[in-house]
Amino acid sequence: MRPLKNTLFVQTQGAWLNKQGENVVMNIDYEVKGRVPIHKLEAIVCFGQVSISPALMAHCTDNGITITHLNQYGKFQARVEGAVSGNVLLRREQYRIADDLERTQMICHSIVLGKVHNQRQVIRRYLRDYKQQLDESTVDCLHAAQKRLENGLNKILTAENLPNLLGREGEMASTYFSVFPNFIRNSDYRFPKRTRNPPTDAVNALLSFSYTLMTHDYRSALETVGLDPACGFFHQLRPGRPSLALDLVEEFRPIVDRFVLSLINKRQLSKSDFKTEENGAVWLKDDARQTFFKAWHDRKQQTIYHDWFEETVPFGLLPHLQATIMARHIRGDIDAYIPFLWK
Incomplete structure (x- = not known):
């Protein structure tokens, strides 16, 4: 049970939330495990098997505290809120921004800056951890790429319009x-280039699968804070496409890449765990997905420091925190969307 900027996240399975006086109390097997003042909350987010007493639910609906239920893996299930909600006003402002090129471009600048910064961090971390094991030409190549990404950050800041920004993002x-x-330090794997729809090798299959899971997490997070996942700013609007979720995934792609590289380099998956279709598409086999999901679940439990919230939080909560920042920017509480910058 963790309050973050007026949102209470409850991930403990079997938890029972109830109201005692002016507090939300969490019980596990009839034993009190946590207590938070209700007046400090604007939302409660429950992951998996978390129950809420009727009295607490009534208090929340009467006082504008939104309750959101997600499954244990973070997929959106339901949201409970009272008759009066600010979500319609939040979404109306979201749609207004989507029609305002100047405001849209400001958000897109933040998203792309976050992505390129985090791509640079992947290179920096690899050089930090393995530089002594690399030959001189590889080290020079990585340093040159790192420098181009650093220069790219300045180019992104000077992009005059969205097409120009898209071009520079593609270049980076x-x-x-x-x-x-x-x-990649596992000789069983090769990465000729980035391919998608469909992926044509095991590395691309893992990247695409991981990005899809992260997109699902972001879609749930955006639903939780009351935003429309389909109305994005960086990705074009298409029926059935979670464009805003895809927008926010961009800055996390490099961090997800590190997760995939860890699976490969630690040999948690082998070549036999993948299947190739007649059209050349490569997919992770059903049995191997259990190994993948366990590693993904473990990664989401690991902690990471979030500068804006000034707290160390589980990795799995990052989509919800970034969705909260986006909602606050759209609502006008903060001047800009602040991307997550990996350190």
Whole structure:
């Protein structure tokens, strides 16, 4: 049970939340495990098997405290709120921004800056951890790519319009993936280039699968804070496409890449765990997904420091925190969307 900027996240399975006086109390097997003042909350987010007493639910609906239920893996299930909700006003402002090129571009700048910064951090961390094991030409290549990404951050700041910004984002992605094969230290895997729809090798299959899971997490997080996951700013609007979720995934792609590289380099998955279709598409086999999901679950439990919230939080809560920041920017509480910058 963790309060973050007026949102209470409850991840303990079997928890029972109830109201005692002016507090939300969490019980596990009839024993009190946590207590938070109700007046400090604007939302409660429950993951998995978390129950709420009727009295607490009534208090929340009467006082504008939104209750959101997600499954244990973070998939959105339901939201409980009272008759009066600010979500309609929040979404109306979201749609207004989507029609305002100047405001849209400001958000897109933040998203792309976060992505390129985190791509650079992947290279920096690899050089920090393995520089002594690399030959001189590889080290020079990685340093050159890192420098191009640093210069790219300045180019992004001076992009005059969205097409120009998209072009520079594509240029930085090309630079990043050109050195990506250097990060793979398992000889069973090869990465010729980034391919999607469908992925044509095991590395791309893992990347695409991981990005899809992160997109699902972001979709749930955006639903939780009351935003429309389909109305994005960086990705074009299409029926059935969670464009805003895809927007916010961008800055996390490099962090997800590190997770995939860990699976590969630690040999948690082997070549036999993948299947190739007649059209050349490569997918992770059903049995191997259990190994993947266990590693993904373990990664989401690991902690990471979030500068804006000034707290160390589980990795799995990052989508909810970034969705909260986006909602606060759209609502006008903060001047800009603040991306998550990996250190």
